[in-house]
Amino acid sequence: MVTALVASRVSPGRVGAVIGRNVGALRSGPSYWIILVSGFFEPLLYLLSIGVGVGALIGDLTVDGRTMSYAAFVAPAMLAVSAMSGALAETTFNFFFKLKYMKTFEAVLATPVRPIEIAFGELVWSIVRGSLYTGIFLVVMVAMGLTEPGWALAAFPATVLVGLAFGGLGMAISTLMRGWQDFDLMGTGQFALFLFSGTFSPVRDYPAAVEVLVQLTPLYHAVELVRGLCMGVPGWGLLGHVAYLAALAGAGVWFASRRLARVLCD
Amino acid sequence: MADQPLIYARGLVKRFGKFTAVDGIDLEVAPGEAFGFLGPNGAGKSSTMRMIGCVSTPTSGELRILGMDAVRDGPSIRARLGVCPQLDNLDPDLTVRENLVTYARYFGLSRAESRRRADELLEFVQLAERAGGKVEPLSGGMKRRLTIARAMVNDPDLVLLDEPTTGLDPQARHLLWERLFRLKQRGVTLVLTTHYMDEAEQLCDRLVVMDGGRIVAEGSPRSLIETYSTPEVVEVRFPGMSESGARHAAALEGVGKRVDPLPDRVLVYVDDGDAALAEIQRRGLEPSSVLVRRSTLEDVFLHLTGRTLVD
Ligand SMILES: Nc1ncnc2c1ncn2[C@@H]1O[C@H](COP(=O)(O)OP(=O)(O)OP(=O)(O)O)[C@@H](O)[C@H]1O
Ligand SMILES: [Mg+2]
Numbered sequence: 001m002v003t004a005l006v007a008s009r010v011s012p013g014r015v016g017a018v019i020g021r022n023v024g025a026l027r028s029g030p031s032y033w034i035i036l037v038s039g040f041f042e043p044l045l046y047l048l049s050i051g052v053g054v055g056a057l058i059g060d061l062t063v064d065g066r067t068m069s070y071a072a073f074v075a076p077a078m079l080a081v082s083a084m085s086g087a088l089a090e091t092t093f094n095f096f097f098k099l100k101y102m103k104t105f106e107a108v109l110a111t112p113v114r115p116i117e118i119a120f121g122e123l124v125w126s127i128v129r130g131s132l133y134t135g136i137f138l139v140v141m142v143a144m145g146l147t148e149p150g151w152a153l154a155a156f157p158a159t160v161l162v163g164l165a166f167g168g169l170g171m172a173i174s175t176l177m178r179g180w181q182d183f184d185l186m187g188t189g190q191f192a193l194f195l196f197s198g199t200f201s202p203v204r205d206y207p208a209a210v211e212v213l214v215q216l217t218p219l220y221h222a223v224e225l226v227r228g229l230c231m232g233v234p235g236w237g238l239l240g241h242v243a244y245l246a247a248l249a250g251a252g253v254w255f256a257s258r259r260l261a262r263v264l265c266d
Numbered sequence: 267m268a269d270q271p272l273i274y275a276r277g278l279v280k281r282f283g284k285f286t287a288v289d290g291i292d293l294e295v296a297p298g299e300a301f302g303f304l305g306p307n308g309a310g311k312s313s314t315m316r317m318i319g320c321v322s323t324p325t326s327g328e329l330r331i332l333g334m335d336a337v338r339d340g341p342s343i344r345a346r347l348g349v350c351p352q353l354d355n356l357d358p359d360l361t362v363r364e365n366l367v368t369y370a371r372y373f374g375l376s377r378a379e380s381r382r383r384a385d386e387l388l389e390f391v392q393l394a395e396r397a398g399g400k401v402e403p404l405s406g407g408m409k410r411r412l413t414i415a416r417a418m419v420n421d422p423d424l425v426l427l428d429e430p431t432t433g434l435d436p437q438a439r440h441l442l443w444e445r446l447f448r449l450k451q452r453g454v455t456l457v458l459t460t461h462y463m464d465e466a467e468q469l470c471d472r473l474v475v476m477d478g479g480r481i482v483a484e485g486s487p488r489s490l491i492e493t494y495s496t497p498e499v500v501e502v503r504f505p506g507m508s509e510s511g512a513r514h515a516a517a518l519e520g521v522g523k524r525v526d527p528l529p530d531r532v533l534v535y536v537d538d539g540d541a542a543l544a545e546i547q548r549r550g551l552e553p554s555s556v557l558v559r560r561s562t563l564e565d566v567f568l569h570l571t572g573r574t575l576v577d
Binding site: 011013014016017018020021024025027102103104106107108109110111112113114264265266 | 319321322323341342345349353355356358359360367369371372373374
């Protein structure tokens, strides 16, 4: 029902036009490219410093009866983080800027384009950016022998889903932001997720209460899904993570488009 | 269909919380008309324009645009509107030309058609040589022209212009007026808001005077002047006016049909300026300056609201 309702109101052409605006912005100057490139290096540097560097001190790791190098444990998590950062960078800073300061969406809403079409367009665009990161990251992982090429191909769509989930979440948060000070808060939250989502150590090693808390947050599901695929151990359990991420993506887009209409069309 | 009004409003109200910005207005704008909202800051002009542009939902009342319901058919209506908002919202990330091409794509025009329209419109607003540059370095008048070009990308049936020339120097304003006049000649229906009576006189076939969210008068610029003012106005200034304005006004009573004391001058509304000058002389008054001019919409506004338009 909901999908039918959405489909009847969303025009692919108009969503494409919203994406097209961002392509145009990309063409217009080097500043965007610098931000784009810098966003890629962060997870890669973590992989090298912690995964490989600290991994040399730790040695191998046994999780759920499987033994692997520490780098192979950390790499899928960094891949998920990379998908998250790519999507969030686009849907928080850039989205907020377009909403509040550049009045981009205000101008767009004077045309037949609807708030939901803006939300979809911006989401797809954030996925394009995120996928650029994750694609390259997967190539690096295969080159370093941290995953098999076949499993890397399987993990790629999973990173797209991770991007959709965080993109939706990022947009929803952006429509609630009051000003730049709120971004500090969000940055802290993002960093906490980065550290405690089973990224650097298995969640099962956390105290039980913390483990439950972590299991409620999105990056945990992203890491588990991506790690399961990269390590070549798919199981039905992964579908739970897929469902969580898909629900987050849907709820984010829905909420963001509602808020856009409220903020811009009162 | 042909004689159906493009805009039809009955009892249109817009409230923001407890505050009423538009307080029950009735409107009808015919195809091909150039229609204006004249009023001071806060009169409710932009609020009305945003409802007509289907980006703001009326609190109550009926509003039909192009024969469709403004609330239900927003996207279909917006597809046929061109909107120039009070504050420019051009895209600083895009070049001048891309601003138009991108905007055309929102209306579903093909890429090739969008480019063709963009080039044609840049020509029309005399910005062709700035096509590849960014928006930021453009002057205020150029930005305004670009916004108007953007409002034209979808070849709209109705163009909404919210204070198209506010803040521009006289030369830029005249250039804009000339472009808008051409649109009007092509048969495009224009609806604009303005603080400037000369703009309203230049561009509007018909206008309403708005104040405090209500329409206080309606008609052609000429008929408004005829109804609410006299053909000529004598502006009389006296030395040291500010302390003794009322006394000076009293001294001028009876010279014309009506006397209006302002802080810096007294306005005397008369049928014949020369006769009034002679009468002032006969009474032995010694003004520091006297000026006879034609009546304008400013005088109409002053009469209707007791306030000047631009403060
Ligand atoms: N989004 C809003 N929330 C609250 N109040 C608003 C909002 N928009 C407008 N108002 C108020 O409504 C009144 C009318 O505003 P509006 O912008 O329609 O006036 P205007 O005639 O366009 O004035 P101006 O000539 O200054 O542009 C003003 O008092 C304004 O403060
Ligand atoms: Mg206004």
